Amino acid sequence: MDIDINEQIQVIDLCTPDMDIKDIALSPSRFSDLQQKHSILACYPINSQHEQGPPLLTNIPPHQLTRTELAYRQSNAFPSAFRFVNYDSMIPSFLREKYQMYFVDLLERLKVDVSILDYNYIRLNNYMRLLMYEQIKVFNSRIDQIPRIEESEYPLLLEFFLQFDINLFYMKTCSLHYARPRTLNEGLFCLQEPEARYEFASCGNCALCYPQYDRTYRVNKSIVAFNQAHQHRFINGYRAILNCSAFCYTRNVIYALTCPCGRFDYVGATTQSLHDRLIKHREHGNRIIHEFLLGEANIVRDLTRGKSNEISTKDHMKLYQHSARCHVAMQIFLDANPQYWRFIPMTFEESETLEQRSIHGLGLPEELDWTLRSREDCKLYVASVPKPPPDYRFSNRQQALQLSYFYKKRDKILPNQSIDLYNATIVAVLPESCSEMFRFTIESLFITHADTKLNTIGHMLNENSVGNHHHPLFNPWLDRGTQWCDGLQRRPQPK
Structure with missing residues (x-):
């Protein structure tokens, strides 16, 4: 040379x-x-x-x-x-x-x-x-x-990198999973208009294909849009055309989550299938809304050793913090978990109705039982429920229902964890085996080009993506916001 x-x-x-x-x-x-x-x-x-x-x-x-x-x-x-x-x-x-x-x-x-x-x-x-x-x-x-890329992976990583264009990811030269170039003479540069040629298909036998919860009130009955010519458009308009065929069970993928409010999205990478990865997203997303409504003091009061590092890290992710503060995601959660309506503040006008002022029949029984909390402890728990935003309050009936909730230790029962709080899709398929740094690089390129707002790290053009104290990144309980309970429809009627 x-x-x-x-x-x-x-x-x-x-x-x-x-x-x-x-x-x-x-x-x-x-x-x-x-x-x-x-x-x-x-x-x-x-x-x-x-x-x-x-x-x-x-x-x-x-x-x-x-x-x-x-x-x-x-x-x-x-x-x-x-x-x-x-x-x-x-x-x-x-x-x-x-x-x-x-x-x-x-x-x-x-x-x-x-x-x-x-x-x-x-x-x-x-x-x-x-x-x-x-x-x-x-x-x-x-x-x-810091993980390093394997030297033998560099050529394939470059092949991906070269096809992240100004407004579109289109890996027309992909040879993974039996993918084939559309013409033999095209190469790196498009000779024709980009086109979606690969399917994202349903397996017909999993929770992505048949969600296991009531979807009566959801506009889209499935959180995944399966199609034969798959592509995805992010909130900022950036498009990703799937580079080879994918299924519910395809492993080693880059995926995107979009909040049903249509204003925020997230990109993730996983060695698992999308089906398996979403199990953890559901688990943490629903848990964090549960904790958001009951309050930090009530959650940590019974944790003698505090939260594990893994759980604490999840608590600080923008992805989960957003769904707890988004009224659209909150509505989805409440539709599936009506027992939490007692923790959703009402407007002054709502709280003054005859039904909400009445607490008849909601008193605590006198018997003592080790499975129940004492009255004094219950009052402490109710007092620690987060204060409503301005112009909202808890009605007399809600406070009595909260007292009963803590008395029966229902706070120990987590909500339905099969509820999907985000719509999901696959945007790219990676090699069957690749290094962590390979995955993280492709994930970061999608995060940066799509300018995703819910990723904590990986955005190479956003100097404030980490260290922005205006977002409750360092303390997820610090900023609750005031919009999360606006416009919520009480369906079915809370009991």
Whole structure:
């Protein structure tokens, strides 16, 4: 491998020689968020330590490109930083093996110059370095504790990275799980409009296919939209076209959760299937709403050892904090768990109705039983229920029902944990076995491009994604908000 460090890379612009590369790349008229995303996009190589080349725009078909952008796609438009000369293939060579690993297969399948692959290996490596720094900062980890990618995974990771375009993830060259390129001559750059070609199919025999709870009041009866040509649009408009066929039981996937309120989404990665992963999301989501309504003091009062580190970490996730403060998610929870209506404050007008002022027949019996709490303890629990927001209060009847609830120790019984508080889908399928860092990198790319608001870490363009004290990230009980009980419909009528 010969490297000429003095070689100048000349950009060939056949149409607009007087226009600066940066001006073309950052033109705001075509892609409004290009300037913000430029640092995480795959780009053409230029001879500069400080400037970024024009973005590849791999998923934009030719008829939507300028003549200059079409010229960039031509072979040898950007000279390589090195020249590989194979003098004697019979002599063992470390460099030849590396070249074979990193370039040969991708050059054949992606149909691009070595200069593009070489330059974007650097950009991919820089992105992963940022991920490592974030993990060190967030988890207070040492650098040797951060997971590393396997060297053999780099080419496939680059193949994914190259196809995260400005407004669309479309891995048209995917060869995982029997996926095939749509044409033999397309390669990395779209020759036609992007199209969804792979299905996300129901297995017909699991909780995703047949949710095990009453869905009477839900607009969408299933939280998963199965279809034969699967793609997903995030809240910010970014699209993801599925890279190969997937099913309920497909493992090693990137998935997206969208709150039914339609304003927030989340991206996760798992070695499990989507079906199995959602079990834990349901468990923690419903538990945290239960604790949100009863209050922190009432939850920790009987925990002599406090919460485990794992549970505490889940408590601090924006994903679960949002559903406890979202009136749409709260409505779903209450429809399935009507026993919690006694903890939902009423407007002054509601609380003054004759029914809500009456507590006839709701007194505590006199008998003593070890399975019941004392009256004094019950009053302490009721006093520790979180105070209602302004313009709301608990009616006389609700306070009596709360007293009965704690008297019978019903707070020890967790709510229905099969309730889905988010809609879910698969956005990409990963190799059957890949490293943790491989998964985290792809997950982070989706988080960053989709600008998801419920991910605590992984957003490489949001400087405030970690450490924003205005969000109750560090103390999930600190900020309860005032909107979570607005507009809730009391159905069925609480008893």
